[in-house]
Amino acid sequence: MVVLRRLDALLEPGKDKVMEELAFQRDEAGFTEWDEAGLRDASGYVFYNTSxxxxxxxxxxxxxxQQILQGNVEDYLKGFSANVKEIIEKFKLARQIRHMASKDVLLDVLEKFTSPNINLTPFDKDDPEGRKMPALTNLGMGYVFEELIRKFNEENNEEAGEHFTPREVIDLMTHIIFEPVKDRLPPVMTIYDPACGSGGMLTESQNFVKDQNGGIQTKGDVYLYGKEINDETYAICKSDMMIKGNDPENIRVGSTLSTDEFAGTRFDFMLSNPPYGKSWSTEVKYIKDGKDIIDPRFVVRLKDYWGNEEEAPATPRSSDGQLLFLMEMVNKMKPVSQTPLGSRIASVHNGSSLFTGDAGGGESNIRRYIIENDMLEAIIQLPNNLFYNTGITTYIWVLSNNKEKRRKGKVQLIDASDCFGKLRKNLGNKNCELRPEHIRAIQKACNDFTEVRKEEDGGLAVKIFDNSDFGYYKVPVERPRRLKAQFTHEAVSGLRFDKTLKEPMEWAFETYGKRIYTELPKLEKEILDWCEKNEFDLDAKKRKTLCSSRHWEKQRALMHHAQTLQNAIGNDEHKDFNKFQNQVEKVLKAQKITLTASEKNAIYGAITSYDESAEKVIKKQQKLKGDKLENLLEHLGCTAEQLPDFGYYPGEKKDEYITYESESDLRDSENVPLKESVYDYFLREVKPHADEAWIDLEKIKIGYEISFNKYFYRHNPLRSIEEVSVDMLELEQESEGLIMDILGVVN
Incomplete structure (x- = not known):
């Protein structure tokens, strides 16, 4: 109703002209279809009403x-132009009108919204007593929507991530994005928000560059683009675009992640507060096909440890899609070859975008791509409790693909968590605000590009880093497998059962005995009923395997083969698995038994265990000399003496090198800063504690993370024991005196 009244109040002054134009087209011109251009000219806007x-x-x-009134209101709604009808449809307003009429409140609602004492238009006006009533701006409309949701229907806004952006945060973002390039603004500017909500960031950006809020004052044309998935906020945004004379067709409804609505379009400036902590699982099918990324917006090219470039996924966990919106904006940046300014981005995120995701994972790849391509200018930590429906810490990411010279290869981190003023009254979770002096201080810190200690500048701290300071190598550290082997009755008998179905198979064999091999189809229902009763969550494939006679026979045959080996080799313990393996192979050959690799591994898995006193298990023995050795040394970047540190150990014969199986339970990894040598770090931090360890360079991954706590943490030393003791004695005396007073005892 607020949106409807805004549109209605704007059309009121031109109503007679619209009706005259309508009569002209119908009676004099004889049009069978309305000339919309004429009606828009008559109304003075890009929308009109012909009722x-x-x-x-x-x-x-x-x-x-109420029934007559309902009919008249419905006729009124039907008279709007198509662009307003879409807004009415998104709000489901016709249904609400019928509902209000059925409850006999429609007339009362009209009375409230047509009151001369409220101003729902985007222009100043006077009340009946001549007092000025300020305009309701687009940002004001956002506040209205947020307050209505919060106060009257709070459940609708409890989905994670939907946080309306306060005006002062938008004000800070516009200053940061436009101020540094105010003298180089293009004559035609495009501004985009992929999660535009009610359009506050778009219209405030336009106001700022057009000097309507004391901003830059440019004579250039500004075109606004946005997309919003929520029907109601989309309707608010589109209605305001129509009111302000912007092209409403540039505002689209739907999921930004599912559909690349503006594919091929590039924008000069982008500002957004995307939903964070919100699942994008419903959009996965549009972005990924299995493990393959089918949307080019979310694939990046990165180099591996050896410098080979390859495609890598830029998709975070499906439980949080905020970084996908950032990649959408990165994808829409104008190349410097197209415009000298390039593109600038300001995007609000929570803390998880800074550090979640392991090296090689989607989140890390996104951070890596942005930082290694020198797009990240700054990240600003905002105060807590700045938003209306969340108290979490938020950060503004500032990106540019055309940094000024002093910023190239650098990232500026600004801790503005203590820059705020307290509100007199909380607004939901919001209990503080950024005041103009705080915005000026943060903007100045951005522009100055110098480090600032928090103690020196009233709650503001600034640090500047090289891009590579945030990167690290995730280096796998392996240790050799040492196995002892021994045939035992228990281990061999256990091979009758598939280890993935061990418990239900054991129960079935204990219950039915040899009948399991002759009458399994008859027993199937009882076995599956038992599994269900005992809460075994078996999928269709496992249920089929459990009730497969062929699978039972296969497991029994494996047990019999192990018994044959046991009879030939005996029950002694073997601490050299390499020799034991040779014995097994000789027996299998002599007995003419053929086993697959997986069947052998199943037997070995049943009869072996790790023993640190056992011999190391050999994986491969190979000759390395001449060009083959030189190529390996060049590839690893080491000398022949250093080969053991990379998993290649000298054998007994000349030029022979041995690689060992690695023990997964002892596998570890080290995060080595990009600026440091992986090998030097290994020698210093790992080798003294695990002499047999080696590093697997083939599996090294590169990751990026940003930790504000690490960079801005300030240690507060504990008080001395003497100070604490004095306080304790004083409290003890005070409490003793209070007890005496209560008991009425006079000292």
């Missing part, structure tokens, strides 16, 4: 008959 009604006229002529 005889306005909301004021509906109220003035209404009777107590």
């Amino acid at each position: 005889e009604w306005t909301l004021q006229r509906l109220y003035d002529t209404a009777t107590n008959n």
